[in-house]
Amino acid sequence: MNLRTQLGRTWHGGRWLVALFLLIGVLAPTACVLWFLNVAVNNDRDASRRKLEEAYRGQLKLLRGRVDSWWDKRAADLERESRAGSGPVVFERLVTQGLADSVITPEYPSLSTGATADPAATRPDWLAARLLESQSPSAAADSWAAIAKGEPDVSIASRALQARVRSLVRAGDRAAAIHTIEENFTTGRFLHGRDPEGRFIALDEQLLAIRLMDASRTALATRHLHDLVADYSGLPIPSTQRLFLMDELGAASFPTYAAERLAAQFLESGRTRPGGSALEPTGIPDLWKLTPASTPLIALFHTATAIAGMRSLSAGLNIALNVTPPGHAPPAADEWMPAGSALPGWQISISMPGQEFDAMAKRRVASYVWIGLLAIAVVAISALAAGQLLRRQWRIATLKTDLVAAVSHELKTPVASVRVLVDTLLAEEHPEAGKTRDYLELIAHENRRLSRLIENFLTFSRLERNRQKFEFTEVDPVRVVEAAMMARSQSDAGLSVLIAPDLPRIRADEDALVTVLRNLLDNAWKYTPDEKRIAVRAYRENARVVFAVEDNGIGIAASEQKRIFRRFYQVDRRLTRDAGGCGLGLSIVEFIVRAHGGAVRVRSEPGRGSTFFVAVPAAT
Numbered sequence: 001m002n003l004r005t006q007l008g009r010t011w012h013g014g015r016w017l018v019a020l021f022l023l024i025g026v027l028a029p030t031a032c033v034l035w036f037l038n039v040a041v042n043n044d045r046d047a048s049r050r051k052l053e054e055a056y057r058g059q060l061k062l063l064r065g066r067v068d069s070w071w072d073k074r075a076a077d078l079e080r081e082s083r084a085g086s087g088p089v090v091f092e093r094l095v096t097q098g099l100a101d102s103v104i105t106p107e108y109p110s111l112s113t114g115a116t117a118d119p120a121a122t123r124p125d126w127l128a129a130r131l132l133e134s135q136s137p138s139a140a141a142d143s144w145a146a147i148a149k150g151e152p153d154v155s156i157a158s159r160a161l162q163a164r165v166r167s168l169v170r171a172g173d174r175a176a177a178i179h180t181i182e183e184n185f186t187t188g189r190f191l192h193g194r195d196p197e198g199r200f201i202a203l204d205e206q207l208l209a210i211r212l213m214d215a216s217r218t219a220l221a222t223r224h225l226h227d228l229v230a231d232y233s234g235l236p237i238p239s240t241q242r243l244f245l246m247d248e249l250g251a252a253s254f255p256t257y258a259a260e261r262l263a264a265q266f267l268e269s270g271r272t273r274p275g276g277s278a279l280e281p282t283g284i285p286d287l288w289k290l291t292p293a294s295t296p297l298i299a300l301f302h303t304a305t306a307i308a309g310m311r312s313l314s315a316g317l318n319i320a321l322n323v324t325p326p327g328h329a330p331p332a333a334d335e336w337m338p339a340g341s342a343l344p345g346w347q348i349s350i351s352m353p354g355q356e357f358d359a360m361a362k363r364r365v366a367s368y369v370w371i372g373l374l375a376i377a378v379v380a381i382s383a384l385a386a387g388q389l390l391r392r393q394w395r396i397a398t399l400k401t402d403l404v405a406a407v408s409h410e411l412k413t414p415v416a417s418v419r420v421l422v423d424t425l426l427a428e429e430h431p432e433a434g435k436t437r438d439y440l441e442l443i444a445h446e447n448r449r450l451s452r453l454i455e456n457f458l459t460f461s462r463l464e465r466n467r468q469k470f471e472f473t474e475v476d477p478v479r480v481v482e483a484a485m486m487a488r489s490q491s492d493a494g495l496s497v498l499i500a501p502d503l504p505r506i507r508a509d510e511d512a513l514v515t516v517l518r519n520l521l522d523n524a525w526k527y528t529p530d531e532k533r534i535a536v537r538a539y540r541e542n543a544r545v546v547f548a549v550e551d552n553g554i555g556i557a558a559s560e561q562k563r564i565f566r567r568f569y570q571v572d573r574r575l576t577r578d579a580g581g582c583g584l585g586l587s588i589v590e591f592i593v594r595a596h597g598g599a600v601r602v603r604s605e606p607g608r609g610s611t612f613f614v615a616v617p618a619a620t
């Protein structure tokens with residue numbers, strides 16, 4: 001195995017090792033940073049969530065307290081507002097104040113109308129008038145009028161008048177019927193007459209008049225009846241009659257209609273026992289009852305009303321309170337707890353503001369990622385810098401080893417030949433003059449070879465350490481060629497020089513360019529076995545002067561033509577052993593030519609010879 005291959009392998013092996021270490025040096029910290037990042041982000045997220053949960057739990061407790069006191073206050077309000085006034089008045093007050101969706105007081109609303117026995121049912125005049133009604137309605141109408149007139153009981157008189165109206169309608173006398181109603185039932189004494197079921201006769205009659213009237217006249221009558229029905233402090237209208245009249249007159253115009261309807265629904269359900277002071281189910285879906293302590297009052301609440309009222313409690317807390325009735329599950333994402341004693345079975349919960357939390361977490365993750373990327377970038381940059389440094393150190397170390405190896409190797413042969421020649425001469429006491437001269441010439445040849453070697457080593461060492469100082473001046477290319485020819489040690493046999501006329505001057509360090517040409521000439525000589533035909537040419541090519549050194553030697557394979565310019569590179573070491581050289585000549589050539597802003601290239605064919613072209617820019 002030759003020196004070059006050995007060195008090459010060491011260098012390549014080492015390079016991979018360095019690359020591997022650097023990769024590990026970057027990958028390992030990067031993986032650690034990423035791992036830490038991941039853990040940190042997760043921990044941070046958990047911690048934030050926990051903190052948030054604690055905060056929300058605190059808020060939830062606060063809200064539970066508020067919910068309790070809200071219901072306490074509601075019960076107290078209901079109790080206070082129910083103290084004064086009759087049943088209907090209390091009903092209207094509580095409902096219109098919005099204290100409940102509906103209310104049941106002991107007197108109002110009620111399903112019973114206070115029905116009584118009919119005292120007139122067995123009176124002969126009453127029975128006679130009723131009989132007459134089917135035979136002669138108008139005669140019956142007169143009979144009824146007569147009964148009403150003499151009757152002191154307002155309810156019986158009212159019923160007689162009601163029967164008169166009925167008879168007039170039967171007789172086809174609508175005007176008289178309406179007149180009778182307007183005259184008797186709109187104001188005054190007959191307003192208070194009730195039928196055996198407890199209903200106010202006047203109100204039913206007013207409704208009848210509205211139906212009998214021409215459409216143009218109904219507005220006033222309707223208004224009048226509407227006011228009577230809507231007045232809870234006036235006639236003690238039974239709730240069933242009021243609800244009927246409201247339905248007839250248009251439910252939407254009565255603010256208490258919904259409450260009346262709800263109360264009726266509740267009463268009809270038959271489960272009207274008053275509850276406790278907590279919100280209890282009524283048995284009707286989505287309807288709850290509350291009975292404030294020490295009042296026989298039942299306040300009714302729709303689920304939606306109760307929830308809406310409680311939800312308003314979170315105003316100002318910047319969170320949304322959710323209230324879940326019994327039998328329902330609170331929203332999954334919510335922090336929840338049982339509502340207070342006022343709401344058995346209910347749950348209150350607040351939503352964690354998911355979006356806000358996520359946005360916060362995202363912002364944090366982003367900042368961590370940036371920090372992580374920064375750390376990775378710092379590690380990578382440091383690793384790169386370290387790699388560069390290592391590479392340089394490695395190169396220098398390899399160079400030193402190569403140099404020492406090459407020097408000792410290349411010096412060995414000439415030094416050994418000189419020693420043998422000198423020893424041979426010394427061994428003879430009177431050496432022959434001719435032989436002595438031959439030996440001395442051989443010694444001189446080895447000496448020159450040694451000098452060239454050492455010269456190349458020194459130049460190379462200077463170039464490598466950047467100690468080579470070029471002194472650029474305007475130089476005549478002809479002088480460069482001449483100087484190179486002078487300095488060379490080989491014979492003139494087979495050598496031709498061809499210099500084009502009128503070559504421009506070049507900006508160059510003359511000595512350095514002479515070294516270039518000498519190295520190329522040395523190589524041409526070394527790598528051309530017999531019958532050497534070596535040509536040196538100098539000619540102009542555009543704005544450049546080209547020096548070409550051509551030989552008819554062994555040539556260089558295309559695959560080797562790039563490599564020969566590398567330091568210590570030799571195509572076939574066995575060939576160069578005799579010729580001398582250590583693979584530095586062409587690397588020196590390339591270095592110098594580049595320093596001149598020029599270029600060197602080779603054209604070669606194995607077995608036929610090579611031509612090296614050195615192009616240097618002409619001085620402007």
Ligand code: ADP
Pocket residue numbers: 523524527551553554555556564569570571572576580581582583584585586587610
């Ligand atoms: P060396 O000191 O070995 O000549 P060089 O750097 O001058 O080193 O040349 C590198 C290698 O290039 C040589 O070993 C040789 O194999 C090849 N080489 C250089 N010049 C020629 C040429 N004119 N003909 C054939 N091969 C050449």
